[in-house]
Amino acid sequence: xxxxxxxxxxxxxxxxxxxxxxxxxxxxxxxxxxxxxxxxxxxxxxxxxxxxxxxxxxxxxxxxxxxxxxxxxxxxxxxxxxxxxxxxxxxxxxxxxxxxxxxxxxxxxxxxxxxxxxxxxxxxxxxxxxxxxxxxxxxxxxxxxxxxxxxxxxxxxxxxxxxxxxxxxxxxxxxxxxxxxxxxxxxxxxxxxxxxxxxxxxxxxxxxxxxxxxxxxxxxxxxxxxxxxxxxxxxxxxxxxxxxxxxxxxxxxxxxxxxxxxxxxxxxxxxxxxxxxxxxxxxxxxxxxxxxxxxxxxxxxxxxxxxxxxxxxxxxxxxxxxxxxxxxxxxxxxxxxxxxxxxxxxxxxxxxxxxxxxxxxxxxxxxxxxxxxxxxxxxxxxxxxxxxxxxxxxxxxxxxxxxxxxxxxxxxxxxxx
Amino acid sequence: xxxxxxxxxxxxxxxxxxxxxxxxxxxxxxxxxxxxxxxxxxxxxxxxxxxxxxxxxxxxxxxxxxxxxxxxxxxxxxxxxxxxxxxxxxxx
Numbered sequence: 135x136x137x138x139x140x141x142x143x144x145x146x147x148x149x150x151x152x153x154x155x156x157x158x159x160x161x162x163x164x165x166x167x168x169x170x171x172x173x174x175x176x177x178x179x180x181x182x183x184x185x186x187x188x189x190x191x192x193x194x195x196x197x198x199x200x201x202x203x204x205x206x207x208x209x210x211x212x213x214x215x216x217x218x219x220x221x222x223x224x225x226x227x228x229x230x231x232x233x234x235x236x237x238x239x240x241x242x243x244x245x246x247x248x249x250x251x252x253x254x255x256x257x258x259x260x261x262x263x264x265x266x267x268x269x270x271x272x273x274x275x276x277x278x279x280x281x282x283x284x285x286x287x288x289x290x291x292x293x294x295x296x297x298x299x300x301x302x303x304x305x306x307x308x309x310x311x312x313x314x315x316x317x318x319x320x321x322x323x324x325x326x327x328x329x330x331x332x333x334x335x336x337x338x339x340x341x342x343x344x345x346x347x348x349x350x351x352x353x354x355x356x357x358x359x360x361x362x363x364x365x366x367x368x369x370x371x372x373x374x375x376x377x378x379x380x381x382x383x384x385x386x387x388x389x390x391x392x393x394x395x396x397x398x399x400x401x402x403x404x405x406x407x408x409x410x411x412x413x414x415x416x417x418x419x420x421x422x423x424x425x426x427x428x429x430x431x432x433x434x435x436x437x438x439x440x441x442x443x444x445x446x447x448x449x450x451x452x453x454x455x456x457x458x459x460x461x462x463x464x465x466x467x468x469x470x471x472x473x474x475x476x477x478x479x480x481x482x483x484x485x486x487x488x489x490x491x492x493x494x495x496x497x498x499x500x501x502x503x504x505x506x507x508x509x510x511x512x513x514x515x516x517x518x519x520x521x522x523x524x525x526x527x528x529x530x531x532x533x534x535x536x537x538x539x540x541x542x543x544x545x546x547x548x549x550x551x
Numbered sequence: 552x553x554x555x556x557x558x559x560x561x562x563x564x565x566x567x568x569x570x571x572x573x574x575x576x577x578x579x580x581x582x583x584x585x586x587x588x589x590x591x592x593x594x595x596x597x598x599x600x601x602x603x604x605x606x607x608x609x610x611x612x613x614x615x616x617x618x619x620x621x622x623x624x625x626x627x628x629x630x631x632x633x634x635x636x637x638x639x640x641x642x643x
Contacts, residue, residue, distance in 0.1 A: 438624055
């Protein structure tokens with residue numbers, strides 16, 4: 135059904151007892167044209183855009199758990215496109231443009247709130263780097279505004295902008311179109327949209343192997359039986375190496391844990407997304423009032439969806455140094471998500487040596503904001519067999535040719551990106 | 552997480568710096584190694600969910616480089632020894 139003001143009024147009048155299910159629960163068929171391994175945000179977005187942009191609907195999305203239980207429901211909900219490298223800048227800008235039209239496109243409110251994304255700087259050198267980045271963004275058609283200390287204080291009074299702060303604020307670079315999105319709604323909206331086009335979304339169905347004959351993929355083995363497929367797309371976030379290994383892929387990826395935190399709900403105190411410049415720390419206030427924030431990676435390979443106390447202490451110190459008013463807040467929730475960190479810190483959307491098998495992963499911790507563009511370009515690759523122009527730099531071959539895309543300028547050390 | 556340093560005993564994580572996957576061996580003959588060997592050494596990782604052999608630097612302690620075997624699912628450490636160069640260039 136189409137959601138509208140009328141449908142809300144009708145269902146309110148009948149006690150909300152007649153809302154139909156948002157997507158079906160089909161049994162897996164014996165064969166599909168395309169099987170997507172992974173029903174996270176990116177997998178569902180890929181299925182949706184395969185149907186919407188390319189008219190392909192004989193598709194199954196196989197999810198080993200339930201929809202929304204992975205990183206799509208474990209992130210800090212921030213969207214922005216203020217990347218320095220042109221390949222990333224253009225890709226994430228396309229993503230932000232898709233976010234801007236997504237609620238209308240999906241007929242599903244993903245609650246995009248373009249409250250601005252601010253990165254604060256504390257030293258003249260950081261200011262120079264921020265100005266360089268801002269200029270690069272504007273040359274790429276992305277919005278960027280330079281703020282001085284007074285500008286930061288006006289935008290986010292909760293930030294300690296006093297000259298006696300541990301890291302005095304010199305200013306910040308604001309992307310006014312950045313903001314946050316209701317993350318669960320993204321999974322549900324794409325799932326509903328794909329399902330409406332006839333895509334089978336199959337939950338509790340774990341892929342346990344790939345059927346590969348003569349370098350061509352023929353299908354997948356799952357916990358619910360074999361499924362034949364002409365094309366298979368892997369899109370499994372933190373499990374990329376393990377699933378890739380089943381198909382014989384060796385990847386330039388390490389899995390690392392990133393911890394996120396939510397405080398108890400408080401009255402509005404922060405109406406923009408802000409990032410600390412002296413340490414890795416980003417914070418946003420949710421619609422329910424909780425402050426949602428994350429720190430740095432724990433820094434070592436991990437598949438444990440929880441982190442260590444040393445980072446908790448570090449994040450708490452950053453929080454209190456940046457926004458001293460947080461010091462007495464209690465944490466309600468705290469969790470870790472597994473990020474597939476690539477060797478250059480940029481994602482991979484690529485064909486593989488196995489014909490008909492495609493790979494999408496290595497999103498580091500930039501995956502959530504990339505969801506629509508990732509689905510858009512991956513769908514293009516799977517449908518046409520050739521990379522989308524916006525993602526043509528994200529191929530696996532870049533690690534052989536040397537054309538890596540390294541935002542942070544660190545070497546092949548995944549834990550440092 | 553505590554790491555059992557052979558010199559210092561069980562010490563907290565915050566004293567250590569991670570040094571990455573220790574299972575990768577630098578090509579034995581760098582002058583003659585093929586590009587594929589270099590790509591493998593520099594970029595490709597097994598990234599196991601399970602036992603992982605890795606380097607740790609006891610940077611806030613005795614400053615030894617350690618080779619630690621840790622389960623990446625539980626952080627359980629089954630082995631921690633000093634990382635020492637071996638004849639032939641490999642590290643044990």
